[in-house]
Amino acid sequence: MVALDIQAFLADGFALREHLETFLKLPPGELEPRMAAATDALAQLQPTALDASGCERFYETDVGTGHLFELAGWHLQSADYIADTLRVQMTAAHGDHLDFGGGIGSHALAAAALPQVRRVWMVDLNGTNREFVAWRARRLGLQDRIICCRDLDDGQLPQRFDSMTCLDVLEHVPDPAGLLGQLADRLTPEGGMALLNWYFFKGFQGEYPFHIDDPTLVHRFFEVLQDRLLERFHPYLITARTYTLRSQG
Numbered sequence: 001m002v003a004l005d006i007q008a009f010l011a012d013g014f015a016l017r018e019h020l021e022t023f024l025k026l027p028p029g030e031l032e033p034r035m036a037a038a039t040d041a042l043a044q045l046q047p048t049a050l051d052a053s054g055c056e057r058f059y060e061t062d063v064g065t066g067h068l069f070e071l072a073g074w075h076l077q078s079a080d081y082i083a084d085t086l087r088v089q090m091t092a093a094h095g096d097h098l099d100f101g102g103g104i105g106s107h108a109l110a111a112a113a114l115p116q117v118r119r120v121w122m123v124d125l126n127g128t129n130r131e132f133v134a135w136r137a138r139r140l141g142l143q144d145r146i147i148c149c150r151d152l153d154d155g156q157l158p159q160r161f162d163s164m165t166c167l168d169v170l171e172h173v174p175d176p177a178g179l180l181g182q183l184a185d186r187l188t189p190e191g192g193m194a195l196l197n198w199y200f201f202k203g204f205q206g207e208y209p210f211h212i213d214d215p216t217l218v219h220r221f222f223e224v225l226q227d228r229l230l231e232r233f234h235p236y237l238i239t240a241r242t243y244t245l246r247s248q249g
């Protein structure tokens with residue numbers, strides 16, 4: 001199995017530049033400016049408030065390749081932070097592992113290369129992201145270990161996952177509490193482990209207009225979090241947290 005370890009991620013984001021240039025057939029010199037401009041470009045695409053169907057259309061269609069550039073720029077520029085999330089993921093991922101909102105696939109690919117993981121199920125609304133991750137998996141010889149799906153209703157997906165990663169996604173969906181409840185419903189009760197983070201904030205300069213920050217939605221999210229999940233300590237980051245299911249009853 002290929003070694004997609006922390007060193008490999010820190011070296012080049014698992015060959016991320018080369019993968020993006022080849023996948024998107026970019027002319028030389030285009031990638032760096034596109035990555036640098038990507039957060040502003042995404043922000044300009046989206047009006048501040050979207051209803052559920054507007055949200056879905058935005059991430060599935062309107063962003064196009066926008067998230068590929070934005071996430072690639074972020075993963076390369078903040079490689080130390082992403083590497084810490086990969087370190088946490090190594091402590092949690094096992095068996096059938098779900099990466100919900102997997103983006104460019106750094107976490108899904110790293111999980112797929114772990115011997116304790118049987119298969120990675122990457123769910124992402126955006127078809128370009130799914131194609132890119134499936135393409136990267138083939139390039140890295142991991143095609144038999146990652147399956148990409150649009151949503152949790154895909155019949156290929158297991159009913160329960162032994163572990164799940166959902167990083168930087170909850171603030172993008174119209175009903176974060178609803179998504180969290182769905183994820184909790186799909187986590188294995190015995191030994192299931194979820195790695196989650198969230199950022200319910202539009203940014204000090206409003207640079208993330210697509211983030212949900214409605215106080216009622218955020219309040220409801222924390223109610224569900226505290227009702228369904230119990231935090232498990234890890235020593236890497238305080239923003240990315242790991243959880244087991246609370247025993248009910």
Ligand SMILES: C[S@@+](CC[C@H](N)C(=O)[O-])C[C@H]1O[C@@H](n2cnc3c(N)ncnc32)[C@H](O)[C@@H]1O
Nearest residue numbers: 059101102103123124125126167168169172173
């Ligand atoms: C900010 S990116 C995070 C990507 C990745 N988890 C990471 O940490 O780099 C959010 C991702 O969630 C996906 N997404 C947004 N809404 C979604 C939904 N309702 N279902 C599945 N994926 C969704 C987007 O297409 C995008 O890839």
